[in-house]
Each structure stands twice: as structure tokens, then as C-alpha cells.
Amino acid sequence: DTEVTQTPKHLVMGMTNKKSLKCEQHMGHRAMYWYKQKAKKPPELMFVYSYEKLSINESVPSRFSPECPNSSLLNLHLHALQPEDSALYLCASSQVVSSYNSPLHFGNGTRLTVT
Amino acid sequence: DQQVKQNSPSLSVQEGRISILNCDYTNSMFDYFLWYKKYPAEGPTFLISISSIKDKNEDGRFTVFLNKSAKHLSLHIVPSQPGDSAVYFCAASATTGNQFYFGTGTSLTVIP
Numbered sequence: 592d593t594e595v596t597q598t599p600k601h602l603v604m605g606m607t608n609k610k611s612l613k614c615e616q617h618m619g620h621r622a623m624y625w626y627k628q629k630a631k632k633p634p635e636l637m638f639v640y641s642y643e644k645l646s647i648n649e650s651v652p653s654r655f656s657p658e659c660p661n662s663s664l665l666n667l668h669l670h671a672l673q674p675e676d677s678a679l680y681l682c683a684s685s686q687v688v689s690s691y692n693s694p695l696h697f698g699n700g701t702r703l704t705v706t
Numbered sequence: 707d708q709q710v711k712q713n714s715p716s717l718s719v720q721e722g723r724i725s726i727l728n729c730d731y732t733n734s735m736f737d738y739f740l741w742y743k744k745y746p747a748e749g750p751t752f753l754i755s756i757s758s759i760k761d762k763n764e765d766g767r768f769t770v771f772l773n774k775s776a777k778h779l780s781l782h783i784v785p786s787q788p789g790d791s792a793v794y795f796c797a798a799s800a801t802t803g804n805q806f807y808f809g810t811g812t813s814l815t816v817i818p
Contacts, residue, residue: 595749631715633795633808634750647804681749688804692757694740695797695806697749 594618597682597698605706606672612701614665614682622688623665624695625657626681634681640665641688672705679703709733710798712809720817725783727812729796732777736798740806741770741781744793753794754781786816 595616604610614623622641626634639647640659648657654676656668665682679702683695711730719725727741737758742750756763756770756779763770769782783790796809 597749631811633710633810636805639805641804683749692738692755694752694755695750696752697742699747699749702747 595682595684595696595698597680597701599701600699601702601704603704603706604669604672606674608672609668609670611669612667612680612682612703614667614698615663616682616684616696617663618684618696619662620684620686620696621662622685622693623659624683624685625665625667626683626697628679628681628700638667639688646688669703672703674705677703677705708810709736710796710807710809712794712796712812714812715810716813716815718815718817719786721788722785725781725786725790725814725816727781727783727794727796727814729779729781729809730777731779731798731807733798733800733807734777735800735802736807737801738799739770739772739779740797740799741768742795742797742808743790744795744811750795783814786814788816788818790814791816 625637628634637651638657643659658666679700681700682698686693740755741753744750772779793811795811797806799806
């Protein structure tokens, strides 16, 4: 069982829809991440939150909007997506962002299809 | 610019034999290295890590070796089991940085 829980597992949305992906962890981790992964590619970093503040935004289009309501929750709000945004969206957490001896723990992801 | 590379997209090994997965990196500031295993429809699972002050770390059947001068690390799985069949990603980070860099993955198939 993964200690990082993501919902929903699958999502199909049209290009005009608004939807949200949710992520929750109860390991007391203070860093949370959104990654995007396409088939046969490595995970691609989108956003990093450290102590509930956005610390990295990897030039992600504004149609993706992250939110960290508290230290256990991370959301990704989606609006006006394109078909090329279809991918596996992974949430991860780590004890802290400084990363040394603080591995990422991933959820099982949300498989997003944009039609 | 791929700072972490896994040059073998796939590897097949007989059950009971050793699996060796390789990873190369270009950034000399990297000092923390990890291996993840990924099954289809699941997120990557952390397997084992090594810091740059060591050249070897063992955890059960899994051993990671680090050669800093060659900027190369490898994961050895002994003995390999069919349940080890998955995609393996290596990742690296610098303590002065704030993110992990992933390789492109190697798909391991262990043949019963």
C-alpha cells in the first residue's frame, strides 16, 4: 500500500472542463511535488511545495494550477487542457525539499485523458 | 538536457541470475542517488539510495554501487525473481539543489 494517496485514479475530461486532482499524505512530510509522466519517459517535475509554500514552478502552463491547503494535502486544478496534456500525474512527498537522505515517496498517480 | 541517463531501455535475465542495471550522470554536483521500481499503473516505489560519501549500499537482494570518478552507478539484483520484472529508474540530486533528476528507465524482464 502506498502512503501517498491520489484521487481519482482515472479521469477523462474535455478541453473546456474544470477538474481537480487530489493528493494526501500522512507521513509528516513537509515537501510535496507534482510530476507528469508520459509513456516510456521519466517523471517530469511540475511543482514543488515546501512547508506549504510554492518553491518551484517548472514553467508549467497556467492551465495547471497547484494548491497546498495544508501540510498533508496537495491539489492540482485543471482548466482548458489540451489533448497533449494526457499523461499520468504523480504526486510525491519527502521529509524536506533539501533532498539529501530524503527520498521521494510517490502515489499511484491519476491517469488523465483529455478529449 | 538529460543529466541522468540510462542507456539500456530493456534487459532480460533468467530467474536466479544477477540483474545489473546501469545509470550515468553528468552533473558533478550530484551527491545523492536513488533507484525506483515502477509497475504498470502504479507510481514509482523507492528501492535503495546511496550518498556520495559511500561507494556501495546493500539492502537484501539489492546493492547499489557508485563510481564517482566515472559518474556511474549500478543496481545489482541477486538473485533475480520474476516479481522483479518492472521498469527501474535511477534518480540523482544535489544537496545544494531542490529537485531530483530522473533517468529514462530500464525495463527489466526476469524469465522464469
